Every structure is written in structure tokens, then in C-alpha cells.
Amino acid sequence: MNASSKPERTRLSAEDWENAALDLIAEQGVGALAVEALARRLGVTKGSFYWHFRTREALLLAALERWEQYGEREVIAQIEAIADPRERLPELFRRVAHELRPHRVYAALLKALDHPLVVPVMARVSQRRTEFLATAFREAGLPPPEALNRARLTYAAYVGFLQLNFTLGLPRISHEDFDAYVEHMIATLIPA
Amino acid sequence: MNASSKPERTRLSAEDWENAALDLIAEQGVGALAVEALARRLGVTKGSFYWHFRTREALLLAALERWEQYGEREVIAQIEAIADPRERLPELFRRVAHELRPHRVYAALLKALDHPLVVPVMARVSQRRTEFLATAFREAGLPPPEALNRARLTYAAYVGFLQLNFTLGLPRISHEDFDAYVEHMIATLIPA
């Protein structure tokens, strides 16, 4: 029992701080990312932090870039591995719908679009994902201009869902209702 | 020329502060709502503010409630005035798409979902609007369970669109492309 019970009494690296920052952001939002709070969380003090980073913003930036790098690698790879292009979109929907961890950070960053540092990161990520969706819709048979609009619509629906059901706690949808909702999305957004 | 050139040298009421607060929120977000800044904007000092409100949070709360009250009255009334239920949804889409002012506040509040005070307000507003959409979809011929899911999907798409194209400045979509997008939404989300 020495994996995550006590705060791991080794010394820290910059990456440790970045990962801890992402955890904190996922749990309490960007606004809660304070250096003294993070230090307490890691069982050290500010003195440690300011050895690794020049400023609080530097940590935030590093954490965001880290997230941008290692964020969606697996999902995209898994989907592109599916042979039949017409099977990719429904599979993507269902797979994404049953994740949780990755959405937390994304939802937290959506709530923090005040902050100038997160805007460009979110813009890049959202842009890439929308384009990924657009090609998937083209491969599913939609003519290019419609594929792009459908991708925009789909990704907007994803983003909005996070806000409404994650951040706001709109009438806590049940497990079965959620599955029905996902199937409804598939039926209306993906061409037969 | 004495309507809005100089800051209106009359004395202020609580409502004046609330409206000014909403303007500021729409422009710069909830985070920028500071009492000294607002006071400067109105050409007075803090001394005035703390006569009208007990605290900064009290102002925010009052402003939010004000917005919740007088927010969507007209739109809903206009739409319900349309005789043919099947014409209501496309008309709603087009009409909402060509507004601007109301979306600014809503988008600003979406960015401020960190703040505990805005969450319940946004939850109530979003809930009501979703239900309004659901009945509209039922009136358009969708069976009740599907109507609800379609309403959720539609409203999520709206929220997501605001985030992606308003807050983030994703590739500034052109006017014609935007109209095409709206028509695409109508075609895919509204039953024939």
C-alpha cells in the first residue's frame, strides 16, 4: 500500500507539477490553480515550486501544452484502425460517450475560457477535432460542404453537452436515458 | 446629443448598477466585475456602490436575477404566436441566429461557470429553454421521448456553438457560410 495512499515522499520534477496541476484543474477548475494550494497537495511548499517554474502562468502554460500533446492520441488511433469508414462514426460516438476522465479536463477548460492562456489551446484542439470529424463524415458519404457543417454541428453538440450535463448539473440524467440519448444522436447526426 | 455621449450626470439607482453590471459582464466576463471598475464606468466611486448594495456578490446576484427575468420573454412570445406548429422551429432557428445582443450575456455566463452564483441561474434558464424546445418538437410531430432527446441535442448544439464561435474565435465563419450552417441545422435537426 504505497502507491497513492501517502503523497509519495520522493522529490518532485517539473512534470510532477504539471500533472498535479492538470488534476487540480480537472477537479476544481483553472481558477483554483494556486501555487500554495498545489504545493500543499504535493506535500511541499512554495520554495519547491519556484525552483521549477518562473511563475504561476508558466506552470499553467506548461500543463496546457502537456494536455494538448497527450490528449487524444489513443482515441484517434483506435478509430482510424476501424476498417469500414461507415462504422467509424457510431463507434466513435459510443466510445467517447463511455469515457469520463478526458472529458473532465476539457469541461474544466471550457469553464475557464476567461483566461487568455487557455483560449488558444482550446481553439487549436477544437479545430483539429472538428476537422477530424469532417473527414469522417466525408468518408461516411456526405458531400464535403455538408460534411463540414455536420462536423461543426456534432462537435458543438458535444461541447454543449459537457456544459449542460457536466458543469451545470442539469437533471442528473440516468444511465439508460443517457444511452438512449447517445443512440438518438447517432440516428439523427450520422447518415444512414 | 445628450443621450449617451457623456456618462449621464444624474444620480444612480440600484437598477442602474445592475444594468451596468450586465453590460460589463457581456463585454468582459464575470471576472471583470469589480466594484471600483464599475464605479469608474459610471462616473462615481465605491462610496456610491456600497450605499446600494451590501456586497459585490449581492450585485452579481441581483444582476443575474434581472437577466433571468427579462431575458427571453419576447422570443418565446413571438414564436408561440406562430399559428402552424411546424413552422415554429425553423422560424425560431432563423430568428435566434440573427440576434446578437442576448447571446453575449449568455456566452459570458457560460465562461463563468466557475462561479457558484451563476450555476443555478444558468441551470434554470437552460432547463426552461430545453423544455420549450421539447414541446416544440412534439408539436412538430416527434413522439415525446424522441422530442426530449432532440431538444437536448439542439440546445447543446446552441451552447456549443456559442463557445466555439463566440468565445473561442474559431476560424471566423463568413456570413454566407453561417447562413448555410443554420440551414444545415434546420435540415438535420427538424423533422420534415
Add this chain to the structure above:
DNA sequence: GGCAAACCATACTCGTGCGTATGGTATCGG
């Protein structure tokens, strides 16, 4: 025209969180 209430200005206090200064302890190559 004068008094009471409403409204506003000025000058503070105070908490909070960032950043700095400086000295201490662990770790590792030679």
C-alpha cells in the same frame, strides 16, 4: 428655506495570493 433622507467622495483597513530572498538538506559524480 430648512430638515431628513438619499446619494456620493475620501481615506482608510485587511485578507489573499504572487513572487523574492536566503539559507538548509538531500543526492551524486569523482
Add this chain to the structure above:
DNA sequence: CCGATACCATACGCACGAGTATGGTTTGCC
């Protein structure tokens, strides 16, 4: 085993924004 470098603790300074204290000015009303 010893010095250099990496890592951390403690104790500060400092800016900024909320809230308070207190007194001044305007406005409505008798």
C-alpha cells in the same frame, strides 16, 4: 567522503481588490 548541484523550507515584501468609517452634498417635502 566531499563538493557541487538539485531540491526544498521559512520568512518576508508587495499589489490588488473588497469592505468600512466618516463626512460632505444633493434632493424631495413640509
